[in-house]
Structures are given as C-alpha cells and as structure tokens.
Amino acid sequence: MNLNDMIHSAIDKFVLAKTCYIGNGTGNLLRYKNRIYIVTCQHIADDILKVKDFEVILQGNIKLKKDKLGDVISTTSKMDISLIEIFDSKLKIDCYRIDNFEFIEDFTKADFSRTNFFLLGYPDSLSFKSDKGKNLLHMSYMTLLSKNKPSTKDFLFVDYNRSVESNRIIDTDLNYNLPHPGGMSGSFLFQVKVFEAKQNEIWTPPIVKIIGIQQSFDRIGNWIKCSNIKYLKELL
DSSP, X not given: OOHHHHHHXXXXXXXXXXXXXXXXXXXXXXXXXXXXXXXXXXXXXXHXXXXXXXXXXXXXXXXXXXXXXXXXXEOOTTTOOEEEEEOOTTOOOOOBOGGGBOOOSOGGGSOOTTEEEEEEEXXXXXXXXXXXXXXXXXXXXXXXXXXXXXXXXXXXXXXXXXXXXXXXXTTSSOBOOOOOOTTOTTOEEEEEEOOOOOTTOOOOOOOEEEXXXXXXXXXXXXXXXXXXXXXXXXXX
C-alpha cells in the first residue's frame, strides 16, 4: 500500500467511527459540553420529521428511536445545516470534538494549495434491504477543488466525476465509477493537507480538519457543493 492509500485508509477508519445513517442521509456525531449531537443537512432533518417511525443507525448497528432525539435546530435553508441532540445517558460512542473543526471565515481567501478533500457517507445505491433490515455500505472519497465551479465565501465545490477513467480503488490499479451521491448529504468535508517535512524527519499522519458539510451534487458540472461549517457555531 502506498503512502496516499495508507493516509486514506487511516482517515476512513477515523471518520467512519463517528458517522451515522439518519433518514435518507448521513449524520456526524459531535460531543460538545458533555452533550451529544447529530450534525446533518437541514433537508435531511426536515425529511425525518415527516416520518412517524425512523431509526438512526450508529456504528456497531446501534439503533436510536425517535424518542431518543431532541428537537431539530437549523440554520437558514440556504446553508442547510441542522443539529439534533441525542438523549441517552448510557450511550458510549465515538464523537468529534470542537477541536476537530476549522472554522474558515471566507473560503475564497483560504489557502487550499497542496490540499486534498475527503468525504465519507452512505450512498443510497450501495445500501440494500434484507430480512434483517437495511444493510448499509459506506463510501469514502478523496478529491480536489472543482475546476468547473469556483468557490464562494460560504460554499466550497469539489470534484465528483463519475467517469470511470478518473477514479481508482484504494490499494489497486482498478478504476471504477463513483455511485450517485444521493444519501451522502450531511457528510462532513475534511481538509487534508499534503504532508511536507525536512529530510530525515519522522513522518507523522496529516492533520485533518472539518471545514464543510455536503449538501448537493451537480451531475453536469461533476461537483459536490459543501456549506461552510462555521455556521454550525450558531446552533451550539
């Protein structure tokens, strides 16, 4: 396994442990001031409010019913971010903390040179139903800034090209088509700085920071739109 694949694999394990399936989308677990929250997109949270019985599925197939969740608190629909508190004092789960975030005031003024971006979520097309319920398969993806859509102050656009020629399965020479990203709404967007060091310096894993949250996909432009996660601070 080459160095880039090792980095991808390590980030995948770190992120997956703190990711959940909620409604028809992806959620992220956050511990803040001794309280546990799910962070997802507003359009995902609004959809689950319309359903009488639904489950949040955590890692280890831990399922939370609606009565374990608090009210939905949301930003404007434009920013599309929601926060839902989990009420379960016995729950022992891995969560993000506030120092896992980097709140960037203006994406257009940020230095994203030598930077990759990482997303992990639950595409609908990879999930299937069986006698035991819904079987979920996650997907993670390392990508770059979109060349077709320039970022704005509050929105970052990253490549999601579903062409088979442009994508490679980790630790192989095989190319593949990316699945339709429906179901990945709510996935955190991570900034992954390329590791640089002086000669003879011991290599250490790169620092990854949450900077956005995926809200939509454009199939013509082949990009994913991510809201600036700084607006999460308004909800905490």
